[in-house]
Amino acid sequence: MSQLTRISISIEDDLIQRFDAISEQQGLPTRSEAVKHLINSALVQYEWSCGDIVAGVVTIIYDHHKVSLVQRLLEVQHNFGDIVICSQHAHLDHDNCMENIIVKGKVERVKELHKTLLAIKGMKHTTLSMTTTGN
């Protein structure tokens, strides 16, 4: 774990007052946590725009009665074995499934996986959630 340090910044009175107010409403415990939350989000956005090593989750909603779709989904994950860590399957109801594919790797490789999954016929929704490796 990294060390905490103390930094100071100069900012307009009314700006920090309004920021404190909305941070409290959002349940953020301290001003430091609220600023760190913004900084973390900015860093994640930057990592994804710069082609770094990132982590993410591809979430897919589909009807599991579509057998060829299920087969193709597995096949693609094996083709991207270099970035797919694991996947998880949740039963949303009798027909609908959610599959979460957890990935870690270069941005462009992750986007290639996302594009390959988007091309599978018959899925109800596919989304890519962008996060950080924590490093």
Added chain:
Amino acid sequence: MSQLTRISISIEDDLIQRFDAISEQQGLPTRSEAVKHLINSALVQYEWSCGDIVAGVVTIIYDHHKVSLVQRLLEVQHNFGDIVICSQHAHLDHDNCMENIIVKGKVERVKELHKTLLAIKGMKHTTLSMTTTGN
């Protein structure tokens, strides 16, 4: 599974040509799939803005050495047992973990969970991925 139907729309020549070109580049197999992909995304956005029943994934990155954080994470999930279907934990490296919490329920309850998770001290990134229940 629902039945396929055939609809027709009128659209400018150059618009559909350019759309076909980018759909092909994105690997989308047919024009119908490309349009359906846009419609599905629009529907998901609408469901989330209207307070419907939705599905989603909250993804959290954290250092598992922070014991109190891990405890709090479990506690919160049990407090939201009415919408949390399951969760999945992936080891990104020696220090960093990714936790995916799969939820299904009313938008406002999902957002309440997200807010409660954001308030936990010491997490590296928290993000909410919005999808559909498939219905």
Added chain:
Amino acid sequence: MSQLTRISISIEDDLIQRFDAISEQQGLPTRSEAVKHLINSALVQYEWSCGDIVAGVVTIIYDHHKVSLVQRLLEVQHNFGDIVICSQHAHLDHDNCMENIIVKGKVERVKELHKTLLAIKGMKHTTLSMTTTGN
């Protein structure tokens, strides 16, 4: 103009180092300016989600040969005279125009204007840019 104040926050070593690095790359002149930029963006997002008084710009791209569209555009602006401050027209090329409508008012009224403009047949693109009144 409001007074500057000095605040201090505690943050992980490596986080602030990475943040400084990307802020410099983005041309932000000081750490204070970089943090203020994040805080300002968070406040704008909050104001728009909470129904406050906001400012914004609706940008419309269209072909000015479509006479009825031009008429309708003017008509709508007059119907929303309570929030429309002014508009500006730029000639992008022989056929295409950009119209920027500057608004200030309650979020829901601004969104009603946006919806009304979206419903005009034949426009090439309509987008709403969300900003702040500065207060």
Added chain:
Amino acid sequence: MSQLTRISISIEDDLIQRFDAISEQQGLPTRSEAVKHLINSALVQYEWSCGDIVAGVVTIIYDHHKVSLVQRLLEVQHNFGDIVICSQHAHLDHDNCMENIIVKGKVERVKELHKTLLAIKGMKHTTLSMTTTGN
């Protein structure tokens, strides 16, 4: 103006019913207009991701009492004379101004302008609205 053509796509019954319902609620006059709206938005997103020639608006909120900021704003616009078509100034209240800078050019040049404007000290909010040249 380009010619209208008629295309047909195959789509699930329930999907198109739900899409029709939300399109009506959003005031979109016909199914064709609703689909075109999605396609136009997808094309704009693509143009900006691919470095094409685009159009856009940079919106800046600032306090006009900050004289050096106003000077710098003008200077920057002249330095980017190759992409800046015109700008418009609106008085939001006694202190606050909105400046809209209309641009048309290569994506990377537009982003360079945006970055240069972000680096000016003391602005309250700066945002880039992405649209199309209409071609």
